[in-house]
Amino acid sequence: MLSHFFVPLGTKSRAAVLGATCLTLGFVLAPYFRQANKTGVFKRSPKSTLLNGLSERELAALPYPPGVLPGGRDVSTPYGSIRVYEWGPEDGEKVLFLHGISTPVISLGDLAHELSGKGYRVMLFDLFGRGYSDAPSDLTYDARLYVTQILLVLASSPISWSKFHLVGYSLGGCLAVSFARYYPHLLESLTSIAGGGLIRPHHVGWQSKLLYNAGILPEWAVRYLVRRRIRPSAAPPRAAGGTDIMAAESKMQPGNGDASGGNGFDSASISRYRPGVKVSSVVAWQIDHHEGFINAFLSTIRNAPIYSPQQDWAALSSILRERRxxxxxxxxxxxxxxxxxxxxxxxxxxxxxxxxxDDAEKALGKDGVQAVILPAGHELPITLSIEVANCIDSFAVKRH
Incomplete structure (x- = not known):
């Protein structure tokens, strides 16, 4: 009998054989697992996961309806699909907008309408992981990724964008500086609205340091806590300088917010054309329906050039000085x-x-900065779109 040719194995021997077998299988199957992982390199936006099957009435009732801005298109890229809007006279001067860390491009819709009404050609897009843009799941959300996304968007236009004005809001402000450092020859002007990049480290609270510094807490716990922290909830407003910077744009309890620019920001209507829709509802909608939003938010907080000091500003200083x-x-x-x-x-x-x-003048020189202060909070391009548009237009006209 065949059993005569085999010696029974003890418990330890069986464990050793089983371990060796698993290790061998791991080496053999690893290439297949790696190949399988490559097929899911981005998380789909609500365009793919939510909109199918909704009626026209249901689509219109969304905090961010897909057709809320004119000239919409979805651009296919190796990083996933990007939602872009472009309208205005083709022969007008061009303006490209970059939105903030938590609110998609709808937050700048009124401002874009104001400038297009002044004769500008405008283009806006949802950053990766926001709104209707997909979210790369295997990449770091740093300046390199976002600058690449800007170039992809520019290349998608049916007309030439070889020269344009760049306008960045909040996170978009520091991303605009990063882009200008490498592509100044493309820019007519640069405007930063309540922009990051020079935010002083003392605005980072201890809770945020604990939560967002990689390696302190398990990633699954971090994602769970981030999801809870950035979901909007009511709280009293705070004085200027009193908000944790992780409250960059939904108002949480004091010191705990991560997506808020204050009570005024959270309660602001996302557009004067949709007064019943608040900024907080748009943020909550992304949390609930965009599979890549949390990772995009978390990776951006960790890796984007939000805080002072930044090398991009020093590089931009030399560029501006050369031109002066x-x-x-x-x-x-x-x-x-x-x-x-x-x-x-x-x-x-x-x-x-x-x-x-003060920090901008130190970084760029007093001759390198023109500043305007308007009576508003972090929500100023949303609630004061007319005034902000007038400032941008005046600066664009007088830049020479």
Missing amino acids: QAKDSLLPQGLEGGKILLILGKDDPVVVPSETI
Whole structure:
């Protein structure tokens, strides 16, 4: 009998054989698992996971309806689909907008309408992991990813965007500086609205340091806590300079918010054309329906150039100085005025005007900065879109 040729194994021997077998199988099957993982390199946006099957009435009732802005298109890229909106006269000067960390592009819709009404060609898009743009799941959400996304969006236009004005809000402000560092020749002007990049470290609370520094807590716990922390809830407003910077844009309990620019931001209507829809409802909608939103938010907080000091600002300083000092015949292309525009909210609890202006002048020189302070909080491009548009237009006209 065959059993005569085999010696029974003890418990330890069987365990050793089983372990060796599993190890061998691991080496053999690893390439197949790696290949399988490559097929899911981005999380789909609500465009793919939510909209199918909804009626026209249900679509219109969403906090962020897919057709809320004109000229919409979905751009297919190796990083996933990007939602882009573009409209306005084709022969007008062009303006590209970059939105904030938690609110999708709908937050800048009114501002874009104001500028298109002044004759500008405007283009907006949802950053990766927000709104109707997919979320790469195998990449770090740093300046390199977002600058690449800007280039993909520019390439998607049916008309040339070889020169344009760049406007960044909140997170978009520091991303605009990162882009300008490498592509100044493409820019007519740069405007940062309540922008990050120079936020002082003392605004980072101990809870946020504990939560967002990688390696302190297990990632599954971090994601669970982040989901709870950035979901909007009511709380009293805080004074300027009193908000944890992780409350960058939904108002939480004091010191615990991560997606808020203050009570005024959370309660602001996302658009004067949709007064019943608040910023907080749009943020909550993303939390509930965008599979990649939490990871995009978390990775951006950890890796984007939000805090001071930043090398991008030092590099931009040299670029602006070169333009201010060059003779007309030798003037480099782009940012010809040699300065950028800062538009700040007087009551902004996140991007404090006095600190931001002081740090910007130290980084870029007093001649490299033009600052305007408006009577609002972090929500100023949403609630004061007319005034902000007038500031951008005036700066664009007088930049020379």
